[in-house]
Amino acid sequence: MRISSYRGPDGAERVGIWQGGQLHRVPGASRLIDLLGDDGSRLRAAEMAAAREPGTDPAAVELLAPVPVPPSIRDFMAFEEHVVTSSVALGQPVDPLWYELPVFYFTNPAAVRGAHADVEIAPGSAALDYEIEVAAVIGRAGADLSPDEAVGHIAGFTLFCDWSNRDLQAAEMRVGLGPAKGKDSASSFGPWLVTTDEFEALASGRAYDVELTGSVNGVTYSSGNLADLYWSFGEMICYASRGTRLVPGDVIASGTVGTGCILELSRVHGADAYPYLGPGDRVRLEGGPLGAVDARIREGRPVIPFRPKQQW
Structure with a gap:
């Protein structure tokens, strides 16, 4: 699974899963860090949810660091x-x-x-x-x-x-x-x-x-x-x-x-x-x-x- 954080044209930060060269938004997620913290179940659920979302051309968004402001x-x-x-x-x-x-x-x-x-x-x-x-x-x-x-x-x-x-x-x-x-x-x-x-x-x-x-x-x-x-x-x-x-x-x-x-x-x-x-x-x-x-x-x-x- 490839996961990116990005900023859309409206300025909002989102999390997306890559599929077929496009980013599919994870519904309700603005930070990758919120999908961490367990045995990977949240990431797997995010991948399934993102698969149901329409794809976004990555050229239309600003790719951020996966964790834009890490704790350390x-x-x-x-x-x-x-x-x-x-x-x-x-x-x-x-x-x-x-x-x-x-x-x-x-x-x-x-x-x-x-x-x-x-x-x-x-x-x-x-x-x-x-x-x-x-x-x-x-x-x-x-x-x-x-x-x-x-x-x-x-x-x-x-x-x-x-x-x-x-x-x-x-x-x-x-x-x-x-x-x-x-x-x-x-x-x-x-x-x-x-x-x-x-x-x-x-x-x-x-x-x-x-x-x-x-x-x-x-x-x-x-x-x-x-x-x-x-x-x-x-x-x-x-x-x-x-x-x-x-x-x-x-x-x-x-x-x-x-x-x-x-x-x-x-x-x-x-x-x-x-x-x-x-x-x-x-x-x-x-x-x-x-x-x-x-x-x-x-x-x-x-x-x-x-x-x-x-x-x-």
């Missing part, structure tokens, strides 16, 4: 190739702790964008980057879950892009906090949520055989596979739920697939070959059954200083 977003760093390549390029060894803990940070739920929405460069930044990821959306609440239990709490998967302003990120992390402001301006995901049953036949490695690719202005930049995860989604969710409670709609993002960002590519192949993003650039990230994030980059707003001569 945890972004992990679960692909070994990205960690190793980035570390070597920076002249640093991989911290052994990475092999012991599936580490993550929290990012900004209020900065979520739909998969086809424009993305602004953050004020004061000259180094906007994309990061190709896959995210699990939590379907049932739970705490202190085992990896096996955690898998049963996933409603589905969605393509995720963590937009990163690398110069802001590098500056603020010198004090030992973050990433924060460098990751604060935008996260895009969608265009739909694919329920977990659709992935059973794709099981491979610690995840699924799903190709993840990225291009800028039609030029291929990135190519990887979700099956290359070092930390499984079950393990990530197990750690995320330790000592706390995950709730329906929480987003668990995988972190960047190998070659899946400009930071990694430019460190290895040079900044001339892989420059950071600028106004007018078009970024397209694809994930097979997960669809595509296709975003135009826009000029950022001017910096409003908080002190005279402030640089950032």
